[in-house]
Amino acid sequence: MDTQRLHIAIQKSGRLAERSLELIRAAGYRLNKSAGELSYSVENAPIDLWCVRDDDIPTFVADGVADLGIVGRNVLAERESAGRDGLAEVMPLGFGRCKLCIAAPEGFSYDGPGALRGARIATTYPNLLSRFLKEQGVEAEIVTMRGAVEVAPRLKLADFICDLVSTGATLESNGLAVLDTILQSEAVLVRNARTLASDLAHVADSMIARFRGVVASQDAKYVMMNAPSAALPRISEILPGAGAPTVMPLAGREGWVAVHAVCQESVFWETLEALKAVGATAILVLSIEKMM
Incomplete structure (x- = not known):
């Protein structure tokens, strides 16, 4: 790893991947893709981008393999809810907005979190869900899944689900409706808690300032x-x-x-x-x- 260059971890695929690249280009950085398409180098600054799995970005940044990362706040919050530190949120980036919600089959009468007591809830965010239930004083069984959470009620694996919602189309197609919101999320820039060398700190500060300018001008x-x-x-x-x-x-x-x-x-x-x-x-x- 070239210690003279700033390293940034971004999604290699998924809802934040292309928007992350658009942000970096809009900030004036010219990108060259590697032959394996797993990294980019910046022509006009000492910066490299690494394209990795979404869930791995916090680990890359916290362990110092990458200096900065672009990830959903939901991923960052799930990590923090598990008691893991080493990361600091630098700024929200204004894209990838969604929310982590409790949902149930349409027609369910919901009168607050107490309705979840004793139920089975399927999710890919067990730590955030556990924190929410604890804050509400509700005991429920959490069923951890790796994906396709929306099918859990139909397959009788769970009574409710806790999943990310953007347009709501996936929930609707599976006969589900939002009951409660746990977290509002969007893409955020995160950094390692350690202090960067002065040369790289200058590069990072310049990039962050450019990002702020791009984000500020989006709706302006x-x-x-x-x-x-x-x-x-x-x-x-x-x-x-x-x-x-x-x-x-x-x-x-x-x-x-x-x-x-x-x-x-x-x-x-x-x-x-x-x-x-x-x-x-x-x-x-x-x-x-x-x-x-």
Whole structure:
């Protein structure tokens, strides 16, 4: 292993694999794939990517084989619930959002976690489920499975399941419905708890700063408009997630200003209609490619 290069562990396949590569490319890194397709080298920085199984990423990072990793918060939380440390979450990455849920056959009447008492619950996340049940003061039997958890009720292996849900289509196709949510998850960047050498620390800090810029610009919009000066307080209230806007006087139009603002949340048609209603004109909404 080249100790002069930063090593990052990512999924070799799965729901986070391609989005992780997209993030790294969007941060300005040029990738070269290895012949075996199990690693990438970065042309314009001393960085290597290792493509490994999702469940192995925390181990790679915690043991110092990799310096950073991109993994679902659900995987990280399952590890932490088992009492294993050595990892620190650096930042959420804004993709791969899902939730870990308790589900049951459709039509089940659920009045809270107490309804799980004495039941069999199938899951691939036994530590998180055990923690949830303990917090709720509920005793239940946990059936640990490696996959295909959604078929457990139909095969009479369990009464309920605890599994990741994104669109809900898999649950629906198996006649299941969500009862409760244990964890909200998304892709996160994690790092080893040890201190990096100064040269690699600089590379890691630069990458993290670029990632923050990419994530911040994902839903951000640059909004420009002309408006009466008197409408500025209302405009500031209407613009979603905006800090203090830039305000400039309009030449030849006394009492009017040009307003420019970066909005960190989605700008909908309703937002534009509300701005127009308070007197704004010539409203433009532009996408932001990069932000730092």
